[in-house]
Amino acid sequence: MALPDISPVSRESTAEIIARQLRDAIMRGALPPGTQLGETELASQFQVSRGPLREAMQRLVSEGLLRAERHRGLFVIDLGPADVYDIYSTRSAIEREAVIRVMRGGNREIVALALDETVRAMAAAADDDDPTALSDADLKFHEALIAASGSPRLIRMARTLLIETRMCLAELQRTYQAVEERVGEHNQIIQAIRSGDEAQVLTLLEAHMEDAVQRLIPGASLHATPLKP
Structure with a gap:
């Protein structure tokens, strides 16, 4: 027709x-x-x-x-404290749903292997003292996690959020005393995915987002009253 x-x-x-x-x-x-x-x-x-x-x-x-x-x-755009809070609180909701779909989808090991690759890239970038590559690999971890949900809408909603997140990462990486700390957070999430412990993955993911917010906005919390522009 x-x-x-x-x-x-x-x-x-x-x-x-x-x-x-x-x-x-x-x-x-x-x-x-x-x-x-x-x-x-x-x-x-x-x-x-x-x-x-x-x-x-x-x-x-x-x-x-x-x-x-x-x-x-x-x-x-300028990203003020309220913007950063909004980015991470919205990402937290999207990635939480992505994790639930991954954990109930029956392909956890495939997802874990894909995430392993991004963490190896993070470690390699750290060894090369390449902060740009480190932040790129960090972002790819979360892109891969959301993509593994299989939801085109979650992927679409996350697209601009992840670009805004990348704008925050240069500042975020200055707050870590050692890169191993940053790599370790991501590895813990992968281990929980492999073990099949949905509650633990969600707890670790929430802690990961909360930690980023507190590093970027001292005194702020995703569990407190939302920041206003």
């Missing part, structure tokens, strides 16, 4: 490519929080017209990674 108003599927558009590169630059800190995005400069760097660039930037506005200020332009 022929459907009206349906066009052939095309390759990734210029706007999608630009949005992906800007998203990656925000995530890795190449475009730090508060940075103003200048159309003229970016169009020159990407060697494109302003049309696809504006489309790409509007995508990031809709994702919440850029904010628009009237008469001033577009800026990379």
Whole structure:
């Protein structure tokens, strides 16, 4: 049956490519929080017209990674204490549901093996004194955990949250006295998944999120009254 108003599927558009590169630059800190995005400069760097660039930037506005200020332009979002609290409390809910699905899905060992790989990458990055690679591997652990849930909606909801999390990780990693502490937290979660102890995995995951919040916002807690902007 022929459907009206349906066009052939095309390759990734210029706007999608630009949005992906800007998203990656925000995530890795190449475009730090508060940075103003200048159309003229970016169009020159990407060697494109302003049309696809504006489309790409509007995508990031809709994702919440850029904010628009009237008469001033577009800026990379700043993450204040209330934002950090919101990111981790929402992630906690999403990853909790992902864990429940993993633990009841019958493929725990496959999931554990995938998570093992990310933790090995964390350890290797620590040995190489590469904080960027360490944070990337940390994020991949949580991406893999959510992906293992098999829920496209959990994966979709987590996408922007994990980019915002990556923005927090540079600050978070400064709070650890030893990298082994960070690696150990993730290994404990994997061990609990392997053992089949759902309650223990959830407890460890909650403690992991709570620890991150307390490191990033001294005196705050996911169990306390939510922070307000």
